[in-house]
Amino acid sequence: MQGNSIGFWILAALCIFAAVQVVANRNPVRSALALVGVMCCLSVFYFAQGAEFVGAVQLIVYAGAIMVLFLFVIMLLNLGAPNPMMDRVGLSKPVALLASAALLGSLALAGALKMAPDRVGKSPVSGTVQQIGYALFDPGRPWLFAFELTSVLLLVGVVGAVVLAQRRSD
Amino acid sequence: MVIPNISLGPFTLVDVLPYVALVTILGVILLATPFLVWYERVALALIQDRLGPNRVGPRGLLQAFADGIKLFLKEDIRPSAVDATIYYAAPVLMMIPALAACAVLPVADLRIDMGGGRIESVPFVVGNVNIGILYLLGLTSLQVYGIVLAGWASNNKYSLMGGLRSSAQTISYELSMTMAVLTGVLISGSTNMVEIVRSQAGTVADWNIAKFLPLGFIATVVYLIAMVAETNRAPFDLPEAESELVAGFHTEYSSMKFAMFFMCEYASMLVISGVATALWFGGWNSPHPALNFVPGFVWFILKVVAFVMVYVWVRATLPRLRYDALMALGWKRLLPIALAALVLTATWDAVRTPADKKSGWPVIEAPHDADKPAARASNAR
Known part of the structure; x- marks a missing residue:
């Protein structure tokens, strides 16, 4: 196993752990913090694939700006304690379950059918500022x-x- | 000064240079903190016409070490009402981006003899990445988490106020800072830190601050103001204003946890001064070709030390801003000025570009071409 793949699996485990924490943790601040962790992991994935610009933008826009605002609002409303409102069982839970099952299923299908290119620990994709700029404009x-x-x-x-x-x- | 490319077992000097740079730069930043504290206290004393630290060691040089030992030996108090995990994680979360940012700081350009009389310029930098300046912007924006979470986890109203102030302040000034940095990127024509510094070789007139006059100068001033605000230093130290918030976000922190916040402040001061040096003041370049005999890293260190002096000078001179004045300065003054500078620089650059360069779009390599070393090198700009 190459060093790159080892890094990938460690990071993937971290990323999934953080992603589970986002929905499983009842404390809104910790949940938001876990989301920051997911964003940072994704950014490192981009860096590892050579898409440095995308990685940096991921870091600046999501982890640096949007999530700071999220945290700011959560803290301003002081949602420190678990809210009993969140325990309300309604239509939202089955719908959310169905939607996430559908997403997981389609992703698994795409993986099983090898629809996405297998790039784990392989060649970098092009993602420099210059290339993106020329392509966009x-x-x-x-x-x-x-x-x-x-x-x-x-x-x-x-x-x-x-x-x-x-x-x-x- | 040409350094031979020594062979070290299976590697050569050029191969191990990034690792040498990593250890050196991290080590210097961490070890410089005590001396910075001493430097700041002595300079403050000089400005305020008093003696300053002069008891511990020659000229009080060991004062910071004594303070460090004191902080180590202090009781480590954890208030009962804190959110323990986040409370302990906050200083670490603040330290990581501060130290990670030095990965793209270009300190010097070494002339290395690659053998066979071929002499190449190899930058003394940890990661010579294409998007170095964007990486720096990303990490600066991550630093706010440490302060915000410290304020929230402390479960203390003053601390929470400090954390909220900090997040609002950092978001506001980050915009102006980003605009100023983008102006610098436009002037240099690169997002690679090493290329930015190399584009400023020559005399003082070739530094980015003196290019596109007065736009480069305006962007530099905006950057310098925003950089003081980003590091939460006086007169923008509202998150920890002693007279209003009793030290703000770190009120509840004691012992080494407090010392980590302290170290973070100085580490990020050094890093962000280094960025200012590289982006506007020529980095390792000497102010005049006649002074080229002085090695590049000396110029770099001299410029960083000068910036730290500016930090101290500003702190000693200006009173702390009122909160609404801080916001008004950030949003109503700095941001429009920075935006105007950016747009005018872009227009100027577009107008002066020769017509033959404007026509026709360069051929874009297909993604799989990026694997080839030649294609990578041509993108390195």
Whole structure:
């Protein structure tokens, strides 16, 4: 077994443990923290595959920005103690079970049919800033429009956030 | 100064250089902390016209070691109402990104004789990765977890306030810092730390701070302000404001756990000063070719020490900001300025690029080509 694969399996075990903790832990702060752990593990996976840019962006956007906001809100609402509301049995539990079973099944199927390329501990994929930039903004490729559309969507989100914040302060 | 590529068993010097760099840089950062504490206290005393530490050892040099021994021997108190796991994990979570960040710090460029008269420049850096500066931004944003979790796990209202302040402050100033860093990336044309420093070789006029005048200078100032805020140092030390929050997020921490927070502050001060040096002030490059006989790492260390002096100077000069003033400065002043600098730099760069370079998109290699060493090297920019 190569050093790369050993690293992969250790990291995979860590990642799955953290992912289970996200849903199994009743303490919201610990749950959010476990999610940060998952994000960091994913980022290391990207780095190990040579997709350094994707790994760094994963770290900056998810672990560094979004999860900090999550934690900030959880702490602001002081959701320290387990909430009895979470024990309420409704339609959500069976639906969630069904959805996760379907996802797991389709992933397992994809794995069994070898639909995804087997890249564990193998050659790096190309993910440098330059390559991604040229690919995204190449007029000959279809992604420029989608990219601009996404930035408009983000802009709408920013304007919406400002409008919502302004109404509160009146 | 050319170093021969010594053979060390199955490896050569170039092979083991990243590991040598790892041990050296980590060691220097950890060992420098006591001297930094001493340096800060002496400089503060100088500015405030008093004597400062002068009892332990020559010129008080051993004062920090005495403080360290004192912290070691203090009773390790765990308040009963804390969330134990997170309480103990918080200082560690703060330390990891602070130390991991030095992996991409380019300290020096060594001239190594590869044999057969071929002399190559090999950077003295742990990981010469293409996205070095993004890696640094990612790690800086992770550092906030230590403070936030320490504040929350302490189960203390002052600590929680400190943690909340810290997360709000770090998120706010990270934006301006990122914009300033991106301006630097545009000026250098690379996200690789080593390439950024190499692009600044020459005189002072070739450093990023002096390029695209005045845009480089503006971005540098924004970066320097944001960097003080990111490290939670005075005048942006609201998360631990003694007079309001009784030390804030580390109120409940004693003994070595407190010492770890202390060390983190100084380690990240050094690392972020190193980043500022590499990004804006030429890294290991000398200010003038006539001074090139001085080795690169000396210039690097001199510049970092100068930045630490700026940190102390700012701390001694400016009073702590009020919380709303802090937010207003971050969002209403720094961010628009940084954004404008970024957009103007990009426009300038686009306008001055010759027309023949603009037309036509370069051929993109298919993903499987990345395995070939030649393709990797051409992407290294």
